[in-house]
Amino acid sequence: MTTATQPARPVPRRLHAWAGLTVLVTLVLLVLGQLVTSFRAGMADPIWPTEPWYLLNNYRLDPGYLIEHTHRIAGFAVGAVVSVLALGLWWTEPRKAARWVGLLALVVLLGAFGEFHRALMAQRDPGVAVRVPDRAVGTMLAALGVVLAVGVSGMVAGTRGAGLRLLGIAGLVAVMVQGLFGGFRVKLNELVGTDLAAVHGVFGQVVFCILVALAVLTGRPTPADLPAPARRTLGRWSLALVGLLFVQLVWGALVRHAPDSLNQRLHLLTAFLAVATAVGLLRAGFADPGARPRVAAVGWVLGVLIVLQVTLGVEAWMGKFGDEARRGKPAASYLAEAQPVTERQAATRTAHALTGTGVLAAAVALALRVRPRAGGGGRVSDEFTARAGADPAPALALTTAGEGR
């Protein structure tokens, strides 16, 4: 039960749960995406776009085809859950007119995206240059402009949860863009496919981090800020770690898609920097008795994941570039990207990539946990709790303040 020392939730608990579900579904999508890359199955089916139920009518037993199409289905699932999340977040907009304008704009945005998809479906024959459906794109941009404008007005007006609603829109748009990256990686394979595959892989991490941030921020805020010195120290360390991990993931994606020696070197060197930064962050967090309760849980997760990640990284590298990868073949004729991938190699590489995502997500969560609270929480209005179906008792025990202000 909430007490006066516990700040109110910025949105109803069910939205927080839905945000958690969105992260889980996205994790499944990432697993399948990494398997697509590990097994080099990105072009197992050169046809895109396809309907969500395409696999049911065009079932084939080829593993590459099945993995790739399951990845597409998971993409549709993520699109669906993140759409519900964005709409749900907007439903919490306390200004009635703004709420309905925003919801309408979001529905139009989703409808126009569907129309965009349908228009591409009509020109999916291989070799046909893509004609961008101008009307659908224009409608999408207009709807996005409207919902962003309403969202920003909420920020300016200091309405409760305005920042979350904008982040929800960012998550939705990021998922849409990521889906298009994946689709055009197939559709425009001959022009930008392999490059876009790397961009798709990197942007997937950004999308995941946005969704993790949504899951963290829709939860109950921490009761009080850390002391300023600890907050500053941990804030710098955690931001540095997030930045370094993102850079590291870029090198990782390049090693997976274009494994030349430069990319390998950058990935290995950045690994040392990232581990050192993580150690610095964890040391700062655990050494400070005031900060320890705040960072302990995520910190332990981060530490364990980093140890696991380094181990998996060594194994993945050995399995791709080391002696054992050549399996007795002469080094002179060994080109890593040309080698058949064993199930063990694929499992190691997939686990390494996913653990990297986990490390980044943990770092993002930690950075969010040590950030200063905006406004310090506050009481949820009666009108909000009644409409959103939240438990009114805890909300009424708190004082109003502009979360997100």
Next chain:
Amino acid sequence: MPVAARIRGSLSGAVAALAVGLSGCGKPPPYPPDLVFPARDDRLVIRVPTVAPAGYGDPGRLDAELAALDALGGKTADPAAAPAAHRAALDAYLTAFGTPAAPTLAGDGPLPPGLIPERLAEGGRLYRRHCLQCHGLGGDGRGPTSLGIYPHARDFRRGAFKFVSTGDGGKPRAADLARTIRDGLPGSAMPAFALLPEDQREAMAAFVVYLSVRGQVEFQTLAATLTEGDGGPSIEGEPAEFARQRRGVILRDWERAAAAPPAPAAPPPADEAAVRRGYELFTTKGAADCATCHEDFGRMATYRYDVWGTVVRPADLTAPARKGGDRPEEVFHRIRGGIQPAGMPAHPALTDTQVWDVAHFVRALPFPRDLPPDVRAKVYP
């Protein structure tokens, strides 16, 4: 905006730009200069079984399927069984073909058009970017993606190609390969590369020719080494000389394909009479006689082995997608020259008009309303 946020934003943008730049947006990556082609170590299919296979093979099990052919009455050979001295001599000779970074077909005689080393090197870079993941470094059809797809990716080293317009079913013209690259193969994982500039597709086709020549020389020499005294040609203890001679023969085959007479002009009208004549030719023994293999117009066709030792099936011609293309001239070439590696015979005795008639009928087959009523009743009873 706080300074930290600005720095993060700038960093993200810079990293994204760097990522795209480093991945070489649009620029095919060069091969490492010291990289060499791998020596062949997979089994050679000398003769395929005559018994009909029970069904298609499985993705990722190509080598296991080939190894099983001997037990079914076929004949395969393991390159590891070749005498070490012969193998060393062959490998030494194959260095004359250069490396992935510096491929060459230069030798005793003049090169076929479009196969100069610079062209091949450009094609090789494009091949690495677009083809290698399925077809493998040496064109063996065993790239990493090949394990998860079916039909198996094509092995170029046999020197055989299915979709040929020369009329004799032998080597393809460069344009035939470029067409396959441009349009892809519907129903398979082979994508279309129609958005690539034409000169890049032609360079890729040239590199495929190169891999095919190199691979076929290696294949035939190894096959001769492994079957000498067992009905195969004799290499008389000189694998390098044998390989040199085979190289000359193979290059002449490619030259002959390049110089083949042009394809026939535009097709005659595909009217009802032509479709009806095509139907008669299709179903009449002693004429085109397509129905023997394409039983029930392909719906009841039986499986068979192709020259690579993999399982194929005469096409179900009532289905609209055709791997070799559905343009009138493409269907014409399939009928005229056959698909020799898959066992479809050529039809040299038919006149051009007869071949067009069959082509019109075959193109109309998937669409009942395009068939004359009497023919439709027989095809779709």
